[in-house]
Amino acid sequence: xxxxxxxxxxxxxxxxxxxxxxxxxxxxxxxxxxxxxxxxxxxxxxxxxxxxxxxxxxxxxxxxxxxxxxxxxxxxxxxxxxxxxxxxxxxxxxxxxxxxxxxxxxxxxxxxxxxxxxxxxxxxxxxxxxxxxxxxxxxxxxxxxxxxxxxxxxxxxxxxxxxxx
Amino acid sequence: xxxxxxxxxxxxxxxxxxxxxxxxxxxxxxxxxxxxxxxxxxxxxxxxxxxxxxxxxxxxxxxxxxxxxxxxxxxxxxxxxxxxxxxxxxxxxxxxxxxxxxxxxxxxxxxxxxxxxxxxxxxxxxxxxxxxxxxxxxxxxxxxxxxxxxxxxxxxxxxxxxxxxxxxxxxxxxxxxxxxxxxxxxxxxxxxxxxxxxxxxxxxxxxxxxxxxxxxxxxxxxxxxxxxxxxxxxxxxxxxxxxxxxxxxxxxxxxxxxxxxxxxxxxxxxxxxxxxxxxxxxxxxxxxxxxxxxxxxxxxxxxxxxxxxxxxxxxxxxxxxxxxxxxxxxxxxxxxxxxxxxxxxxxxxxxxxxxxxxxxxxxxxxxxxxxxxxxxxxxxxxxxxxxxxxxxxxxxxxxxxxxxxxxxxxxxxxxxxxxxxxxxxxxxxxxxxxxxxxxxxxxxxxxxxxxxxxxxxxxxxxxxxxxxxxxxxxxxxxxxxxxxxxxxxxxxxxxxxxxxxxxxx
Numbered sequence: 001x002x003x004x005x006x007x008x009x010x011x012x013x014x015x016x017x018x019x020x021x022x023x024x025x026x027x028x029x030x031x032x033x034x035x036x037x038x039x040x041x042x043x044x045x046x047x048x049x050x051x052x053x054x055x056x057x058x059x060x061x062x063x064x065x066x067x068x069x070x071x072x073x074x075x076x077x078x079x080x081x082x083x084x085x086x087x088x089x090x091x092x093x094x095x096x097x098x099x100x101x102x103x104x105x106x107x108x109x110x111x112x113x114x115x116x117x118x119x120x121x122x123x124x125x126x127x128x129x130x131x132x133x134x135x136x137x138x139x140x141x142x143x144x145x146x147x148x149x150x151x152x153x154x155x156x157x158x159x160x161x162x163x164x165x
Numbered sequence: 166x167x168x169x170x171x172x173x174x175x176x177x178x179x180x181x182x183x184x185x186x187x188x189x190x191x192x193x194x195x196x197x198x199x200x201x202x203x204x205x206x207x208x209x210x211x212x213x214x215x216x217x218x219x220x221x222x223x224x225x226x227x228x229x230x231x232x233x234x235x236x237x238x239x240x241x242x243x244x245x246x247x248x249x250x251x252x253x254x255x256x257x258x259x260x261x262x263x264x265x266x267x268x269x270x271x272x273x274x275x276x277x278x279x280x281x282x283x284x285x286x287x288x289x290x291x292x293x294x295x296x297x298x299x300x301x302x303x304x305x306x307x308x309x310x311x312x313x314x315x316x317x318x319x320x321x322x323x324x325x326x327x328x329x330x331x332x333x334x335x336x337x338x339x340x341x342x343x344x345x346x347x348x349x350x351x352x353x354x355x356x357x358x359x360x361x362x363x364x365x366x367x368x369x370x371x372x373x374x375x376x377x378x379x380x381x382x383x384x385x386x387x388x389x390x391x392x393x394x395x396x397x398x399x400x401x402x403x404x405x406x407x408x409x410x411x412x413x414x415x416x417x418x419x420x421x422x423x424x425x426x427x428x429x430x431x432x433x434x435x436x437x438x439x440x441x442x443x444x445x446x447x448x449x450x451x452x453x454x455x456x457x458x459x460x461x462x463x464x465x466x467x468x469x470x471x472x473x474x475x476x477x478x479x480x481x482x483x484x485x486x487x488x489x490x491x492x493x494x495x496x497x498x499x500x501x502x503x504x505x506x507x508x509x510x511x512x513x514x515x516x517x518x519x520x521x522x523x524x525x526x527x528x529x530x531x532x533x534x535x536x537x538x539x540x541x542x543x544x545x546x547x548x549x550x551x552x553x554x555x556x557x558x559x560x561x562x563x564x565x566x567x568x569x570x571x572x573x574x575x576x577x578x579x580x581x582x583x584x585x586x587x588x589x590x591x592x593x594x595x596x597x598x599x600x601x602x603x604x605x606x607x608x609x610x611x612x613x614x615x616x617x618x619x620x621x622x623x624x625x626x627x628x629x630x631x632x633x634x635x636x637x638x639x640x641x642x643x644x645x646x647x648x649x650x651x652x653x654x655x656x657x658x659x660x661x662x663x664x665x666x667x668x669x670x
Contacts, residue, residue, distance in 0.1 A: 043344070157573075
């Protein structure tokens with residue numbers, strides 16, 4: 001993996017992402033009247049300072065190591081420990097499964113999305129037999145329907161494509 | 166006074182009332198264990214059914230629910246990292262690591278006994294304080310609420326000592342998120358990106374479900390296996406050790422119970438602050454702060470004691486002023502009104518037997534729910550052995566549909582998913598989740614009370630130094646960050662072994 005200042009570039013990404021979000025937040029804050037932006041803007045400026053420190057502390061430079069020792073000693077020690085490494089692809093796939101399910105809930109509704117997601121996950125990702133996958137999917141859907149629709153009399157969201165908002 | 170306490174107890178110790186108490190407990194345990202439901206949903210659901218009941222029966226049912234919900238929330242927090250109720254999120258921090266080490270029985274045992282002891286201490290305190298409650302609650306105004314919120318943030322930030330900088334960053338991010346929505350003071354709608362759903366701000370419970378339950382499910386699906394890393398390692402037989410651990414760490418229980426009682430009595434602050442504050446102060450006080458977050462049993466005991474102690478004292482503002490401490494108490498207020506009991510100072514005079522009956526019911530429910538939790542430890546702990554490919558989709562479904570059920574809003578599921586991914590990124594890149602939670606809870610309160618205090622004082626900051634309670638809180642805010650440095654110096658002075666990493670600053 002490519003490195004900058006002795007650290008894999010990927011390790012800087014969260015801090016850069018957060019800096020970008022904070023900058024956008026700050027720009028939005030200055031569109032509000034002074035009273036409304038006072039505290040959010042103060043917090044955002046402070047955040048930018050803290051993120052800058054975090055970025056420097058992640059480098060393997062003298063200053064970076066000193067900052068890590070002062071502010072994040074536990075993180076420093078954990079870096080040295082053997083952490084399990086997962087490929088980016090494996091992590092992205094796990095996130096996509098969740099995002100796909102959330103999208104399905106919004107589009108086709110709870111009663112269709114739940115069995116489809118459970119069935120697909122246990123069969124395709126988990127490699128379970130069709131019979132076991134169908135049983136888990138039916139059981140989960142039945143439990144959720146009994147609890148929320150039957151007992152709590154909650155109208156389960158039908159999905160944007162099937163008449164929801 | 167004693168005769169009123171006894172008449173309250175007598176009112177509850179009837180067969181019918183005890184049956185309603187038991188029914189309330191079962192409902193409370195179930196609703197507490199499922200993320201997104203909780204006590205307010207259970208009480209709201211039961212409210213129409215209490216209409217035909219006598220006051221004592223209705224109060225027994227409500228007390229049973231309120232007393233048992235925390236235990237239900239703790240069970241799912243420990244076994245699945247899925248906090249059934251928002252305050253139980255603090256229990257996840259050490260309870261879940263214990264479950265992953267195969268010590269779910271130990272953690273549930275400790276949670277159950279801390280729940281009971283905390284509940285009893287909370288009750289005793291309420292019984293003692295109720296007669297003078299009015300004067301105590303009136304000592305807090307907007308300046309004190311603002312400083313209390315700042316104190317909460319400072320306490321939690323200094324807790325993540327090993328990762329102070331990253332703790333501050335996640336706290337700051339939490340504050341930024343907390344400012345989203347309609348601003349009560351200026352009337353402006355901020356940072357909503359034009360999405361009407363965000364006018365109310367980012368809802369806490371869906372965010373917490375995402376940060377803890379969903380993030381953990383993403384992690385588990387990548388890691389594979391089961392929650393307990395080695396099947397042969399699940400030691401369910403250590404439940405008794407967990408129960409005894411609570412008594413061994415009696416200082417932690419006492420500290421948690423006092424924090425729970427004090428915070429619970431302050432309207433609008435709630436159980437999340439009580440449990441996280443108790444956790445943070447326990448880490449501060451510990452000789453081995455580095456072990457927290459990795460499965461320290463005190464990390465389970467501290468929040469659990471606070472959560473149940475808070476339930477009793479939350480009754481003080483609800484009953485004495487008609488000001489509910491949180492959503493659960495707001496619904497409970499409705500039940501009181503439905504039964505002809507108008508909360509306010511007169512209620513403390515006119516309905517004393519009912520009030521004390523309710524307090525007894527709440528305490529009994531705390532203790533009995535803990536026993537039920539202990540009885541089912543063995544089958545419950547086996548959940549930690551379910552393979553990831555089955556557990557992940559089932560828990561993800563329950564988490565997202567539970568999030569929808571909070572207020573029947575489908576947008577909640579998007580919040581939960583987004584915070585789930587955020588929580589996973591925080592796990593992978595080693596950012597503490599503790600500070601973001603407390604910032605989410607306290608951010609809006611701090612800002613609102615700051616503006617109100619400024620309005621009260623015509624823009625003068627002197628209001629924060631001219632009131633006794635404010636001064637005490639200010640001193641606390643100034644002193645807390647210095648504590649780790651002082652402790653480190655003391656240890657060096659004594660030459661008692663190596664200085665912990667957190668104290669090296």
